[in-house]
Amino acid sequence: MKLLETLTQTPSVPGREARIRAVIEAYVTKHKLVDELRTDAMGSLIGIRKPRPKGKAKNPPLKVMLAAHMDQIGFLVSYISAEGFVRVNPVGGFDTRNLFARRVRVCTASGDLPAVMNPAGRPIHIASADEKSKVPEITDFFLDLGLSGDEVKEKVKIGDMVVLDGPFSEVGNYVVSQCLDNRVGCWAVIRTLEMLKHHNCEIHAAWTVQEEVGLRGAIPASFSIEPDIGISCDTTLCCKTPGVPDEQRVTVPGDGVCLKVMDSSTIADIGLLEDLEAVAAKKGIKCQRGVLPRGGQDGAAIQRSRGGVRTAVFACPVKYIHTITEMSHKTDLESYPALLSAYLETL
Ligand SMILES: [Zn+2]
CATH class of the missing domain: 3.40.630.10 (Zn peptidases)
Known part of the structure; x- marks a missing residue:
């Protein structure tokens, strides 16, 4: 194990x-x-x-x-905005319904950076009924590294790999990961x-x-x-x-x-x-x-x-x-x- x-x-x-x-x-x-x-x-x-x-x-x-x-399955970085929000291109088949509110790892030449992944748009409190029922496209998602645009651009390159972050554990008669x-x-x-x-x-x-x-x-x-x-x-x-x-x-x-x-x-x-x-x-x-x-x-x-x-x-x-x-x-x-x-x- x-x-x-x-x-x-x-x-x-x-x-x-x-x-x-x-x-x-x-x-x-x-x-x-x-x-x-x-x-x-x-x-x-x-x-x-x-x-x-x-x-x-x-x-x-x-x-x-x-x-x-x-x-x-994972992602490659495709774009970094002036504010430091990172867009990604999928490599492998994701169901976008499983990508909300995810912790991710951005793997750069100088080390791994933690980030969170969410679709662009308003949170539930202020979203319209239409927005709440829509399943976002993969291109709607972005990463927030909690760093400034300059800091992100210094560390992250187009093409860097991004993976979802989740632990390995044993649950009942199964392994989960x-x-x-x-x-x-x-x-x-x-x-x-x-x-x-x-x-x-x-x-x-x-x-x-x-x-x-x-x-x-x-x-x-x-x-x-x-x-x-x-x-x-x-x-x-x-x-x-x-x-x-x-x-x-x-x-x-x-x-x-x-x-x-x-x-x-x-x-x-x-x-x-x-x-x-x-x-x-x-x-x-x-x-x-x-x-x-x-x-x-x-x-x-x-x-x-x-x-x-x-x-x-x-x-x-x-x-x-x-x-x-x-x-x-x-x-x-x-x-x-x-x-x-x-x-x-x-x-
Ligand atoms: Zn396989």
């Missing part, structure tokens, strides 16, 4: 993944989880774990790519490498960049890795909550990691999915199938790279996804690296 907490509390939005990459790089290096480690031109971190066979090595080994995107999407996937890949004992396959663990703006980092990463099998490691919706019809729940919390059947970017290889389910059944690891009508993940980029790659999609169920109160059930977290490592040991 400590590692997952550190990952969720390290800001990194699309195109600004240096901080989270440094955390992951330091961890996998310290614990000797990979044999080779490189950062590609776009910033994805790629570690190679050579086969560690029990007996004689298979020749040549199957090449398996694990892809977990490192970026979280911002950016469980997709620090859970990053964590699961690390835990998998830690749990693996003997395996014949060659594992290429890619912590990718810029997924939230269209799977951009996974495209060159899969092109260079040229895998035989791809496994996207991400999160997915869990809407088993009031106000959502049960047929739209996507996943059930506590039923184990979701093996995605399809979303709007990928139809998973059904043979791989069945192999994974067979391993889960044999080892007594919980997992569930899920279909997401809209949404994508890095698997789409892997599947369509070069001549095509057989691809499966792991996704941890997350309630209230893309808010700062994302919730994941501990059973689903545990089953994720348990199943992934058990499966890799069979290849």
